[in-house]
Amino acid sequence: MDRRDAALATELVYGTLRGQGTYDAIIAACVDRPLREVDPPVLDVLSLGAHQLLGTRIPSHAAVSATVELARVVLGDGRAKFVNAVLRKISAQDLAGWAAQVAPPYEDDAEDHLAVVHSHPRWVVSSLWDALGRWQPEDAGRSAMERLLDADNARPEVTLVARPGRSSVAELREALPEAEDGRWSPYALRLAEGGDPAGLDAVRENRAGVQDEGSQLVALALANAPVDGPDRLWLDGCAGPGGKAALLGALAAERGAALVASEKQPHRARLVARALNGNPGPYAVITADGTRGAWQQGAFDRVLVDVPCSGLGALRRRPEARWRRRPEDIAGFGPLQRDLLRNALDAARVGGVVGYATCSPHLAETRAVVDDVLRGREDVEWVDARPLLPGVPELGDGPDIQLWPHLHGTDAMYLALLRRTA
Ligand SMILES: C[S@@+](CC[C@H](N)C(=O)[O-])C[C@H]1O[C@@H](n2cnc3c(N)ncnc32)[C@H](O)[C@@H]1O
Numbered sequence: 016m017d018r019r020d021a022a023l024a025t026e027l028v029y030g031t032l033r034g035q036g037t038y039d040a041i042i043a044a045c046v047d048r049p050l051r052e053v054d055p056p057v058l059d060v061l062s063l064g065a066h067q068l069l070g071t072r073i074p075s076h077a078a079v080s081a082t083v084e085l086a087r088v089v090l091g092d093g094r095a096k097f098v099n100a101v102l103r104k105i106s107a108q109d110l111a112g113w114a115a116q117v118a119p120p121y122e123d124d125a126e127d128h129l130a131v132v133h134s135h136p137r138w139v140v141s142s143l144w145d146a147l148g149r150w151q152p153e154d155a156g157r158s159a160m161e162r163l164l165d166a167d168n169a170r171p172e173v174t175l176v177a178r179p180g181r182s183s184v185a186e187l188r189e190a191l192p193e194a195e196d197g198r199w200s201p202y203a204l205r206l207a208e209g210g211d212p213a214g215l216d217a218v219r220e221n222r223a224g225v226q227d228e229g230s231q232l233v234a235l236a237l238a239n240a241p242v243d244g245p246d247r248l249w250l251d252g253c254a255g256p257g258g259k260a261a262l263l264g265a266l267a268a269e270r271g272a273a274l275v276a277s278e279k280q281p282h283r284a285r286l287v288a289r290a291l292n293g294n295p296g297p298y299a300v301i302t303a304d305g306t307r308g309a310w311q312q313g314a315f316d317r318v319l320v321d322v323p324c325s326g327l328g329a330l331r332r333r334p335e336a337r338w339r340r341r342p343e344d345i346a347g348f349g350p351l352q353r354d355l356l357r358n359a360l361d362a363a364r365v366g367g368v369v370g371y372a373t374c375s376p377h378l379a380e381t382r383a384v385v386d387d388v389l390r391g392r393e394d395v396e397w398v399d400a401r402p403l404l405p406g407v408p409e410l411g412d413g414p415d416i417q418l419w420p421h422l423h424g425t426d427a428m429y430l431a432l433l434r435r436t437a
Contacts, residue, residue, distance in 0.1 A: 026170075031066040032334035033168050036134035037110070038065040040117040045104040057094055060086045064102045069110040079106060121157065129157075133164035138342045139327060140164070146376040147419070150411040159421070166420035167330040167337075173206040174228050175218070176258075178265040180295050182222035190215050198424055199407050200231040202262070221293050226258045227332075229374075229418045229425030234262040236403035236416075237319050237370035240432050244366050249317040251276045252305040252359050255283025257290030259321055259372075268296025272317075275310065277303045306354035313364045313435075320359040322352045324373040324380045328427025331420060345379050352384045360388070360395055363435045368398060371431045376417055381429040385415065389433075398432035 016024065031038070042061050043050050050058065064082035067073045073081075079102045086095035108116070118131035126144070130137040143163060148155040175194075177184045179202060187204045188194055191212075197203020203226075206212065217223035249267050254260040254276035264274045276291060276298065278284040284302040291298050303309030305320065325344050330337050352373075359369045373380050389395055397414040407423065410416040415431040 026071070027063060027066065029170070029334045030070050031062050032338070034066055034070050034134045035062060035338060036136065037114065037117075037131060038062045038069070038134075040131050041065060041069070041105060041113045042101065044113075044117050045101045054094075056090060057086075057098065060090065060098055061101055064098065065105050068102065068106050069113065075106045079103065125157070129160055129164060133161065134168065135164055135330075135337055136340075139330075139337055139340070142327065142342075142345075142377050146378050146381075146417070149378055149382075150376070150417045151409065151419075151422070154409075162421040163419060169331060171227075171331045171420075172424075173210060173212060173225060174231075175204045175206070175212055175223055176200070176226040176231050176262060177202050177204065177217070177223045178221075178261060180265050180269050181293070182217040186217060187215065187223055190217075197228050197231070199404065200228050200235060202235075203228045203231055221261065221290060224258060224261060224290065226262065227329075227426045227428075229328075229423065229428035230258055231262060232404050232407065232418070232425070233321065233370065233372045233428055233430050234259045234266070234319070236400050236430055236432065237317055237368065238263060238266040239403050240317070240368040240370075240398055240400075240434075242316050242366055242368055242434075244316075246270060246316045247272050248315050249274045250310065250315040250319070250359075250362055252318060252320045252355060252362070253322055254278045254287045254300070255280055257287035259319060260287055261290040261294070263319065264291050264294040264296065264298050267298075268294060271296070273297035273299075275315075276300045277305060277309060279304050305358055306351065308358055308361065310362055312361045315362050316364060316367045318359045318363045318367065318369045319372065320355045320369070321372040321374075322348075322355045322380075324348055324352065324375040325377055327375040327377050328418075328420075328429070329374045332426065345377055348380060349384065352380060353388055356384060356388045360392070360433065360435060365394075365435050365437060367435050369395075369433045369435070371433065373429045374426050376419070376427040376429060381417070382415060382431070385431045385433070394435055394437040395433050396436050398434050400430050400432045403432070 067078035083099045086098040114132045118128050121128040126140045130140045194204045194206050212218050251260040255278035260276040267274045276287045281302050288300040356371050363369050399414040400416045401410050401413045409422050418425045418428045
């Protein structure tokens with residue numbers, strides 16, 4: 016495919032997946048049987064057509080004829096007629112008109128309304144709303160939720176990181192004159208109009224990479240947290256695929272510190288090794304289970320655990336994730352998240368700092384995990400993370416922080432910073 020066709024194919028697939036909740040509700044209103052009785056391939060074609068009609072600027076006649084032609088080729092003439100009839104019904108109204116028709120009124124059922132209009136599973140709307148209310152109690156009403164859900168549905172801009180000591184924003188900008196400065200990270204450059212950074216020398220040589228600014232901020236905050244005494248050995252306990260490890264490795268190198276990047280899955284550990292390849296300071300990549308104390312206790316000055324989580328904070332990046340996740344996944348991650356944090360705390364020396372991060376704002380994966388682990392532990396204190404993200408507004412009451420796509424333009428990363436005191 017040439018670049019334009021590839022971009023269109025990506026937009027059609029991602030857009031259809033993102034909008035699936037809304038499109039399903041609309042398609043259901045246009046067929047005379049329950050959706051589960053429509054053959055999945057027919058439903059796929061109808062969803063692709065609905066997205067073209069309601070979510071793109073493709074003219075209606077072109078959207079209908081291209082989709083019916085697709086149906087004819089992959090499904091046969093009979094089903095193509097059915098697709099044609101349904102698409103003609105869908106094309107009778109725009110998205111707003113359909114949303115008003117198929118979603119319950121906000122006043123009757125606010126969560127269901129938002130779920131249908133903004134194409135999120137209802138339980139996800141509910142979880143995000145709980146978290147937003149906890150962190151932004153002054154700005155967690157209908158409009159804030161609409162902005163958050165819209166941000167999840169927007170195509171995320173590509174953000175690059177110029178790994179310090181290896182590359183610079185100025186170097187990247189020379190190759191990408193249209194790019195804008197990061198909002199918060201001094202190492203970030205944003206490609207608002209998209210673009211293909213893979214061709215850049217700095218990216219090919221690992222001196223720069225693609226990394227959301229929220230992830231950059233997590234690594235920066237951990238690197239800049241005050242520690243008493245030596246600052247020689249850092250650990251990233253959940254390093255795969257290696258974005259934060261590569262930034263931490265570069266920051267550590269600037270200070271003469273070494274990084275151990277550990278990852279349980281061998282294939283992901285290989286990605287970490289690739290990301291760190293060429294790091295200017297000492298580092299080691301190991302394959303190890305971070306719940307089993309694969310390293311000496313009390314050995315590290317700084318420790319990051321960016322734990323496996325539901326990813327509800329990165330829905331804009333993974334359009335299908337919201338439909339794959341189940342509410343019970345949240346509880347499923349809980350024991351591992353607690354174990355990883357406990358072991359990270361044990362890995363830090365007295366006076367050292369630990370960062371616990373998730374790319375989910377779900378309260379059960381964030382503050383609840385830290386509170387549980389700290390209960391009964393006398394050897395840990397909170398570090399206020401807010402001053403370590405200078406200039407970033409609306410971080411909450413501290414000491415931990417929660418970023419939001421609609422407020423910060425980042426993934427919804429959570430970070431708690433903790434210090435070993437005894
Ligand atoms: C959220 S990702 C980390 C992302 C990474 N910090 C980055 O910025 O590229 C969590 C990682 O933890 C790894 N993991 C899962 N269980 C683990 C365990 N018991 N010990 C160590 N790593 C584990 C997963 O394979 C996954 O690569």
